[in-house]
Amino acid sequence: MTTSASVDLTIRDISSGAARGSTCSTTLLEAPWDVDAGPSTYGPGASQADPLPTGSPRQGQIPEAYRTASREELDARIRAAKAQLGERVVVLGHFYQRDEVVQYADYVGDSFQLATAAKARRDAEAIVFCGVHFMAETADLLSAPEQAVILPNLAAGCSMADMADIDQVEECWEQLMEVYGEEPDADGLAPIIPVTYMNSAADLKGFVGRHGGIVCTSSNARTVLDWAFARGRRVLFFPDQHLGRNTAKAMGIGLEQMPLWNPRRPLGGNDERTLQDAKVVLWHGFCSVHKRFTTAQIDQARAEHPDVRVIVHPECPMPVVDAADEAGSTDYIRKAIEAAEEPTTFAIGTEINLVQRLAAQHPQHTIFCLDPVVCPCSTMYRIHPGYLAWVLESLLEGEVINRITVGQDVAEPARLALERMLAAKPGAAPVDAEAPAPGKQAAGARP
Numbered sequence: 264m265t266t267s268a269s270v271d272l273t274i275r276d277i278s279s280g281a282a283r284g285s286t287c288s289t290t291l292l293e294a295p296w297d298v299d300a301g302p303s304t305y306g307p308g309a310s311q312a313d314p315l316p317t318g319s320p321r322q323g324q325i326p327e328a329y330r331t332a333s334r335e336e337l338d339a340r341i342r343a344a345k346a347q348l349g350e351r352v353v354v355l356g357h358f359y360q361r362d363e364v365v366q367y368a369d370y371v372g373d374s375f376q377l378a379t380a381a382k383a384r385r386d387a388e389a390i391v392f393c394g395v396h397f398m399a400e401t402a403d404l405l406s407a408p409e410q411a412v413i414l415p416n417l418a419a420g421c422s423m424a425d426m427a428d429i430d431q432v433e434e435c436w437e438q439l440m441e442v443y444g445e446e447p448d449a450d451g452l453a454p455i456i457p458v459t460y461m462n463s464a465a466d467l468k469g470f471v472g473r474h475g476g477i478v479c480t481s482s483n484a485r486t487v488l489d490w491a492f493a494r495g496r497r498v499l500f501f502p503d504q505h506l507g508r509n510t511a512k513a514m515g516i517g518l519e520q521m522p523l524w525n526p527r528r529p530l531g532g533n534d535e536r537t538l539q540d541a542k543v544v545l546w547h548g549f550c551s552v553h554k555r556f557t558t559a560q561i562d563q564a565r566a567e568h569p570d571v572r573v574i575v576h577p578e579c580p581m582p583v584v585d586a587a588d589e590a591g592s593t594d595y596i597r598k599a600i601e602a603a604e605e606p607t608t609f610a611i612g613t614e615i616n617l618v619q620r621l622a623a624q625h626p627q628h629t630i631f632c633l634d635p636v637v638c639p640c641s642t643m644y645r646i647h648p649g650y651l652a653w654v655l656e657s658l659l660e661g662e663v664i665n666r667i668t669v670g671q672d673v674a675e676p677a678r679l680a681l682e683r684m685l686a687a688k689p690g691a692a693p694v695d696a697e698a699p700a701p702g703k704q705a706a707g708a709r710p
Contacts (some may be wrong), residue, residue: 268623287638308641310422343654357394399667415650425550427502456495472676482592502548553578563609575612
């Protein structure tokens with residue numbers, strides 16, 4: 264496999280026979296605008312088999328000049344537009360973006376880090392978010408009202424975020440209220456507190472804000488669950504079951520106290536006794552990127568590299584997290600590699616764009632993705648330099664393309680839920696709020 268940070272080049276090398284390896288889709292080489300013009304899917308990559316909800320945003324065709332431009336021409340146009348716009352625009356790039364897009368970002372990070380960066384750049388008229396839809400919504404929630412948040416490709420959604428919609432969650436809540444009632448108990452604790460992962464639509468953040476709940480990230484999920492249990496007997500955690508399960512298990516909560524809620528079944532497929540005994544009700548959602556990682560891949564990595572250090576994202580299934588040496592957020596993974604002083608072999612369980620970029624940035628280490636099949640995030644892959652050039656040059660012409668806005672009726676309670684998250688402080692229990700110092704493991708890591 265190529266040692267380039269570019270997953271695009273890796274896929275091209277594999278397809279041409281210039282490099283060994285395999286990809287999960289023969290259509291990964293297609294331009295995103297060709298994918299947009301086809302059937303309604305998330306596109307090639309990890310989420311290609313996930314059902315796309317009816318009514319999901321479609322991008323539509325962009326001008327031919329951007330579709331036919333060479334890489335070199337797009338590079339020149341993007342750099343020229345950024346230079347002319349100056350401080351008027353800030354470009355944000357998620358860790359999982361292709362290298363051909365990340366190179367233009369003023370800030371690179373996870374979804375919450377980038378939303379925080381947007382909040383700090385009050386001088387920018389426009390925030391171009393090279394990520395996915397829920398991230399742009401969060402940036403709009405945290406930025407100033409006069410700032411325009413732009414998503415270069417409207418089809419860049421998130422299959423996990425789409426696995427819980429507002430109608431399903433409200434129906435779930437109604438059923439849970441019928442089981443638990445709505446009144447606090449003798450200790451003043453609510454029967455259940457809703458917690459939504461950052462990877463969710465703004466209206467779900469608004470839902471938890473209205474119902475006394477809170478937002479979490481992959482790095483502060485334990486702190487947030489501590490906050491929720493200080494206020495309620497139980498937690499409804501959505502949309503990612505794996506982050507919820509892995510975090511709750513690390514807190515000592517038994518698996519029998521974590522029933523799964525299937526929104527297509529009455530009571531989520533549970534009986535009332537199971538729900539009464541529950542501590543964490545987990546939504547039936549998952550990340551298709553992190554679902555690809557397996558314990559067999561970890562076994563293979565250990566067989567080939569006996570001294571390997573395996574770090575996976577907490578969105579991975581529980582057996583994978585249990586088999587790994589450590590589990591932590593994308594930023595945790597990045598910082599753990601940066602902190603390694605001696606040459607180390609790392610097997611990483613997260614999205615391939617970040618893994619290859621880390622491998623290129625740290626040649627003193629051996630860094631590889633646990634999944635041998637090159638399979639990027641389908642929706643992150645929808646952002647392409649052609650779309651970035653289009654929205655930037657449109658700004659030069661005084662036109663705001665693909666602005667993402669959250670209505671005030673949703674924005675107010677959603678901001679409240681985010682503010683609760685920011686105010687929640689780690690308790691006595693360890694928490695992966697930051698990457699640990701060298702030698703210290705994340706919460707839930709193997710001793």
